[in-house]
Amino acid sequence: MENRSRETDRYWNVLSLAPLCLLLFFLTIIPLLSLIYTSFFKVTWSGGYLYEGVGFQNFFDLVENKFYIPGVKNTIQFALITVIIQILIAYVIAIVLNKIKYRIIYLSIFMLPILLPPIVIGSIWRLMYGFDFGLFNYLLSYLGIMPIDWLGDAKIAFISIIILDIWHWTPFSVILLITAIEGIPKDILEAGLIDGTNFLKEAYYLITPLIMPTIIVASLFRFIMSFKVFDEIYLLTQGGPGTATEVVSFSIYETYFESDNIGLGSAMSVTTLILIILIMYAVQKIYIKLRLNAHD
Amino acid sequence: MKGFVSLLAVCLLASTATAAKLNMLINQSPWFDGFRKTLVMYEEETGETIELDVTPYPGMSEKIRNSIRSPEAIYDIVITSTEFMATYANSGEFVNFNDIDPDFKLDSGICGYQDTSYWNYETRSFDAKNGEFIGIPVNGNVQVLYYRRDLYEEKGLQPPKTWDDLIKNAAEFHNPPRMYGMIQRSERGAVTYNFGPYMFSHGGAVYKDPQNGDFSIVFNSENNRKALEKYLEIRDKVGHPNAHSIGQGEMIQYLRTGKAAHAIAVIAAWGGMDDEEKSAVIGKMGAALIPSGPSGSASSLGHWEAHIPKNVKPEHQKAALKFLKWLVTKENQIKYTENGAVPVRCDLIYSPIAKEDRFRFIEALGQNSEVAKFIAPTVTAVESTAITNLYLNKIVAGEISIVDGLNQAAEELHKITADNGMKTGMLPKLK
Numbered sequence: 001m002e003n004r005s006r007e008t009d010r011y012w013n014v015l016s017l018a019p020l021c022l023l024l025f026f027l028t029i030i031p032l033l034s035l036i037y038t039s040f041f042k043v044t045w046s047g048g049y050l051y052e053g054v055g056f057q058n059f060f061d062l063v064e065n066k067f068y069i070p071g072v073k074n075t076i077q078f079a080l081i082t083v084i085i086q087i088l089i090a091y092v093i094a095i096v097l098n099k100i101k102y103r104i105i106y107l108s109i110f111m112l113p114i115l116l117p118p119i120v121i122g123s124i125w126r127l128m129y130g131f132d133f134g135l136f137n138y139l140l141s142y143l144g145i146m147p148i149d150w151l152g153d154a155k156i157a158f159i160s161i162i163i164l165d166i167w168h169w170t171p172f173s174v175i176l177l178i179t180a181i182e183g184i185p186k187d188i189l190e191a192g193l194i195d196g197t198n199f200l201k202e203a204y205y206l207i208t209p210l211i212m213p214t215i216i217v218a219s220l221f222r223f224i225m226s227f228k229v230f231d232e233i234y235l236l237t238q239g240g241p242g243t244a245t246e247v248v249s250f251s252i253y254e255t256y257f258e259s260d261n262i263g264l265g266s267a268m269s270v271t272t273l274i275l276i277i278l279i280m281y282a283v284q285k286i287y288i289k290l291r292l293n294a295h296d
Numbered sequence: 297m298k299g300f301v302s303l304l305a306v307c308l309l310a311s312t313a314t315a316a317k318l319n320m321l322i323n324q325s326p327w328f329d330g331f332r333k334t335l336v337m338y339e340e341e342t343g344e345t346i347e348l349d350v351t352p353y354p355g356m357s358e359k360i361r362n363s364i365r366s367p368e369a370i371y372d373i374v375i376t377s378t379e380f381m382a383t384y385a386n387s388g389e390f391v392n393f394n395d396i397d398p399d400f401k402l403d404s405g406i407c408g409y410q411d412t413s414y415w416n417y418e419t420r421s422f423d424a425k426n427g428e429f430i431g432i433p434v435n436g437n438v439q440v441l442y443y444r445r446d447l448y449e450e451k452g453l454q455p456p457k458t459w460d461d462l463i464k465n466a467a468e469f470h471n472p473p474r475m476y477g478m479i480q481r482s483e484r485g486a487v488t489y490n491f492g493p494y495m496f497s498h499g500g501a502v503y504k505d506p507q508n509g510d511f512s513i514v515f516n517s518e519n520n521r522k523a524l525e526k527y528l529e530i531r532d533k534v535g536h537p538n539a540h541s542i543g544q545g546e547m548i549q550y551l552r553t554g555k556a557a558h559a560i561a562v563i564a565a566w567g568g569m570d571d572e573e574k575s576a577v578i579g580k581m582g583a584a585l586i587p588s589g590p591s592g593s594a595s596s597l598g599h600w601e602a603h604i605p606k607n608v609k610p611e612h613q614k615a616a617l618k619f620l621k622w623l624v625t626k627e628n629q630i631k632y633t634e635n636g637a638v639p640v641r642c643d644l645i646y647s648p649i650a651k652e653d654r655f656r657f658i659e660a661l662g663q664n665s666e667v668a669k670f671i672a673p674t675v676t677a678v679e680s681t682a683i684t685n686l687y688l689n690k691i692v693a694g695e696i697s698i699v700d701g702l703n704q705a706a707e708e709l710h711k712i713t714a715d716n717g718m719k720t721g722m723l724p725k726l727k
Contacts, residue, residue: 013590045365045387066686066708126545131538132473133549147473154695233593240484241540241693242686257358259385259678 010047032273039266058267068268070243071251072275074158078247079226081150082165089166097174098181107178110171122235124150125164129236129279151237161245164232169225173218180214181207215275216287220280227276248272312566316615318346320373321360323353323600326567327435330637337631338622346373346619353377353454357678364389365641369607372616375434378412378670379677382422385415386675390603390676396617401429405643406438406624408664409599411507412674417508422673424659430619431601433640437564438668439493439595440660444469444557445582459497461524462558462587462613466534469557477534479550479559480527483543488681491527492596492671494562497589498523502684502709504721506673511713512721515684516706517592521726524698526589530643531692540693560586562598563638563664566657579653583660585667594667599640616688633658642666677710683708699726 015129039058041051061091063066093110097103113121128135129150137147150160184207192206208215230249233239239246322328328350339345351359351370357380363370364387376384384390393400402413414427421427441462443455447469456462466477481490495501500520504512514520520549531539536550548565550556554574568574568583587594604616622628629639630649638661646660649655671679687705690696703725713720 003343047388066683090641130546131536131541131556133546133553149538149541152538154693157541237541238483238485238543240689242484242690242695254678254682259682260357260361262677 005221015262028064032156035089035266036270038262041263043262054263055204058263059271061264062268064272065251065255065264065268067239067243067251067254068248069247071246071248072272074243074245075227075229075247075249076279078158078162078165078229079223082162082169082226083219083222085162086166086170086173086222089179090218091215093170093174094177096183097178098207099199103178107175108175112171113168114136114171118231120233121164121168122231125232126236128217143188144266151242154241157237157244161229161236164236165226165229168232169222173222176214176218177211180211184210215242220283223279224281229273297607301647314610316344316372316609317378317566317684318344318616318619319370319371319610320346320616321351321356321371322375323356323377324350325435326564327355327437330632330635331434333635334628334632334637335625337628337635338619340437341477342618342622344615344619346596349709356380360384361520362708364605364607367607369605371605372608372612373602373604373620375602376431377600378597378672379681381431382415382420382673382677383675384603385422385430386417386420388417389605389607390415391606391608391613392428392430393432393604393617396604396613400617400621402432402624405626405641406433407599407640407642407662408704409433409597409601409665410667410670410671412597412599412601412670416509420675421506421509423507423699424671431603432624433599434602434620434623435564435600436638436640436661436665437562437598437600437638437693438661438664439489439586439598440563440585440657441561441584442551442561442565442569443582443584444555444577444580445552446577447557448582455582455655456587458568459494459530459587459589461669463530463533466530466558469543473555475555475557476536476550477557478530478536479542479547479556480535480539480692481522481542481544481547481559481561482531482539482689482692483541484685486543486685487540487688488671488684489596489598490560491523492669493586493594494527495520495583496594496596496669496724497587497591497672498526499591501669504674506670509719511674511718512723513706513709514723515709516702516723517724518726520702521698523589524688524702528692528698529618540689551581554580563657563661567636570654579671584659584661585660593663593667595664597670599668655667660672662667674713676716676718680709683712702726 003208012218040053040055042054045051097106100106131137131147131149131152134150136150148156151157188200189206192202197205228249229247230253233245233247233250237245239250245270252265255261306361322331332348334428335346360374360376363374363514406445411422411427411433413429413433414422414424415430416423416427441455453465456465462478469475498519499524500517502515503512504514514574535540547559547561548568551559551561552568570578572578575714585593587593602620604613608616623632624640626641626643626666629641629644630647633639633644633655642662644650644658644663648660683705685698687701691698691701706722710720710722
């Protein structure tokens with residue numbers, strides 16, 4: 001009887017998961033396999049698509065590509081810097097907001113950057129970063145500081161994009177962290193208060209360990225999202241000056257869609273995907289190791 | 297009952313006789329409103345309808361590609377910019393207009409634009425002599441010299457004939473940050489286009505002889521070095537120190553706010569100069585032929601050509617060609633100009649509207665159209681322009697020397713042409 005019930009359960013499990021698996025198969029696995037397949041071809045159009053097998057040539061070509069490799073370096077730097085800063089700021093804001101009574105009002109205000117369409121964000125920040133017409137340089141002039149070329153100086157342009165991204169996406173991490181803090185059982189925090197913890201001790205010894213899984217998930221999620229950065233670059237710098245703000249998404253867009261170089265664009269996409277998987281795998285290993293050490 | 301059947305038959309006949317409703321892909325631009333107004337005139341005149349898909353520039357190429365490669369066209373008319381004109385011309389997906397109307401040819405009043413209406417599939421180049429007739433220009437966007445005619449009148453100056461004249465005149469007004477003598481548009485996405493007039497006027501080029509199918513790379517020539525030296529000299533003496541981060545939007549902003557005495561910009565930007573809601577320099581801007589270098593004066597082509605894809609139904613092809621023919625007649629090009637679009641006829645210089653102050657740009661447009669050249673008339677234009685943009689931007693930003701930048705760019709360009717099986721070669725390295 002028990003075996004029969006288990007078999008029925010298994011049947012229903014398979015049946016209920018089947019639509020999702022089919023969706024995943026048709027909308028993710030097949031396109032991904034197609035992308036991998038295409039990356040080994042030179043694809044041209046002559047009344048129909050012509051596929052000429054080139055082996056690994058597209059992968060060799062992307063190593064020499066003047067945009068992709070600088071793009072990979074910049075993207076990794078960009079993702080690491082923005083995620084670390086965003087999570088730190090979000091952590092502080094979430095801890096402070098947790099103590100504020102009408103935090104919903106503040107949260108609504110913090111949410112605004114996420115709600116704005118990318119084109120609006122591009123316009124706002126282009127106006128703020130402008131050399132002669134920009135708000136930042138206008139304010140700096142009152143302090144007697146020389147205008148800064150926010151988007152034209154190779155070193156500053158990269159930082160300008162990072163500042164924009166932090167402004168844009170920190171609220172997202174704040175929401176995740178504040179939700180995690182609100183999920184901490186009240187009796188734990190109250191027990192801490194009885195034991196005489198102050199605000200800083202409570203944050204460090206009680207809240208931080210309890211929301212650590214959320215911090216890790218938020219970091220991973222933001223890291224993946226940062227790897228996909230495109231609109232900000234496209235609207236503000238187009239990857240310049242030089243390749244100072246080039247990122248992989250922009251390189252792939254230019255290659256695949258603008259140059260219609262489908263084979264090379266696919267090879268770039270596959271390489272980027274492998275890179276992200278490797279980084280995620282490494283981060284997961286480190287996380288598991290850290291947790292094991294904590295348990296020991 | 298008999299009456300009802302007759303009525304039904306009349307209705308059916310009427311519906312079949314109704315003109316084909318066409319679809320056209322067009323880009324969102326400052327000249328679009330002029331195009332739309334002229335189209336309304338055409339629709340009122342002929343009773344025909346053309347639906348427009350108005351698309352921002354970055355989406356144009358993808359939409360053209362999807363339409364011409366599908367079994368049945370989405371658009372009956374598509375327009376291509378110089379950036380991807382050759383790529384799509386070479387796709388073989390555009391109708392030869394003479395297959396629809398064997399007697400049709402562009403009349404001599406329409407600007408030639410270096411033969412971009414004709415494509416030679418053998419040499420993979422624009423060629424009026426041996427090419428197929430696949431394009432009709434619909435927007436004559438070329439670069440012209442914008443200058444402050446009010447300030448020129450105050451100082452009793454004449455528009456500059458040479459680059460040195462430009463430096464001299466611009467120095468009269470150069471007082472940054474209040475006013476810049478000259479604004480150059482050198483951001484990574486646009487610097488090649490802005491550099492074009494300097495390059496051609498110094499006898500430079502990217503390719504040796506593209507019109508005859510020779511795509512040997514001459515980008516690292518002595519002429520281009522001199523052109524770049526002049527470009528940087530202008531920037532250093534009378535230009536904006538951060539030219540390498542200035543794009544078209546900023547350039548127009550400098551002109552309209554009265555912070556630029558000169559700029560080489562597309563004529564499509566003219567529309568806003570006399571617009572009370574957008575400009576602080578109403579009636580103050582003048583347009584002139586771009587200054588000349590040792591090889592004369594030159595501009596860069598940035599015009600648009602209209603094409604009819606082969607996968608369009610034959611009756612739609614005829615209707616589409618009828619509209620395009622109508623659009624480029626002299627009479628309708630005058631209406632087109634009055635509506636605010638950029639005309640494609642060089643003979644408008646001699647029309648009465650060219651004498652009107654509000655159309656004072658027409659003479660400069662005609663002159664610059666005559667000397668405008670195509671920077672990258674090749675199927676690899678997008679890829680090769682990305683390379684020239686990258687290295688020119690690095691040079692202007694001071695990240696790399698002129699010699700190294702030109703040599704490295706030339707190597708990359710050579711690789712692109714060789715990989716695409718084009719007739720190519722390279723100059724010795726510049727020292």
